[in-house]
């Protein structure tokens with residue numbers, strides 16, 4: 001029976017263990033949303049993870065909704081990411097860039113020309129954005145024209161090319177947590193009447209087209225996708241998540257993706273209050289359709305991760321806050337050392353404090 005410390009490979013991609021660092025927005029990018037040397041230090045400290053999934057990175061200026069999040073659309077950003085990759089690779093780690101567009105979870109403050117944020121449908125989220133004036137309501141978004149949706153697919157392809165140019169081992173399509181792709185998937189936010197709205201097949205079309213575009217750049221085993229089937233984070237929901245995500249898992253599997261990454265329950269919250277979706281069933285559908293690895297996330301402890309991997313229920317376990325606060329999480333789990341406590345006040349923004357100064361276990 002495998003353990004979370006055993007290596008695993010898909011084709012030519014070899015991971016040294018099955019503990020993945022989950023994507024964590026830290027809002028510390030530099031001028032022009034360029035990854036910094038401090039970010040390289042932070043990720044390199046965590047290079048003993050089997051795979052590091054980076055913080056979400058916007059595929060275009062329009063895709064931004066938070067201060068100081070890194071992008072993957074300019075030459076300077078690619079150069080910054082290249083340094084991150086060189087440093088993590090030199091330390092023996094593997095990297096995966098999370099491709100992101102926030103859609104309606106934004107504010108005119110971030111948008112080119114001060115325009116309204118874009119979304120599948122003009123439905124205002126009950127969410128706030130942090131701007132130069134503090135917290136403000138996310139405004140009413142503008143519904144994308146059909147041709148704009150198609151152009152966005154190309155934007156994702158270009159972003160994947162930039163990720164490849166920057167040296168990422170993999171890319172993850174962020175289809176979770178109420179951002180643009182998830183806004184297309186779920187019917188609370190998608191009320192379109194064109195081929196991108198209505199039936200499950202239509203609502204999943206944008207995701208599938210984005211994934212196929214990314215597959216023009218990376219081979220399938222180096223592309224992952226993250227979903228959060230019942231999470232209501234960012235004011236989102238669906239009337240039938242079991243059917244929707246059953247279809248999505250099957251489609252992504254048939255594209256033979258490297259992994260399907262599932263957030264179980266409410267992101268960062270309750271794992272089992274919402275029983276509408278059978279996550280094990282989704283993982284099986286993905287594999288039966290031809291998908292490669294499955295990755296679980298959300299509130300996993302060492303014991304839960306060990307159980308998921310040793311029973312064959314999942315191949316990889318993504319840890320978010322535990323990796324944030326413990327650069328040497330793999331060694332701590334292996335040797336049974338206690339964990340550092342995370343400091344929520346320094347999760348977003350700032351400098352080294354609460355970022356690169358979490359200690360490794362002494363001794």
Ligand SMILES: Cc1cc2nc3c(=O)[nH]c(=O)nc-3n(C[C@H](O)[C@H](O)[C@H](O)COP(=O)(O)O)c2cc1C
Nearest residue numbers: 022023024025055056268298299300319320321347
């Ligand atoms: C500070 C912080 C930033 C996060 N940023 C992202 C992100 O950029 N992309 C994403 O998909 N999830 C993000 N998440 C969610 C985490 O990846 C993960 O799903 C969540 O923390 C639950 O896993 P855990 O219990 O192991 O921490 C973030 C969570 C936290 C706490």
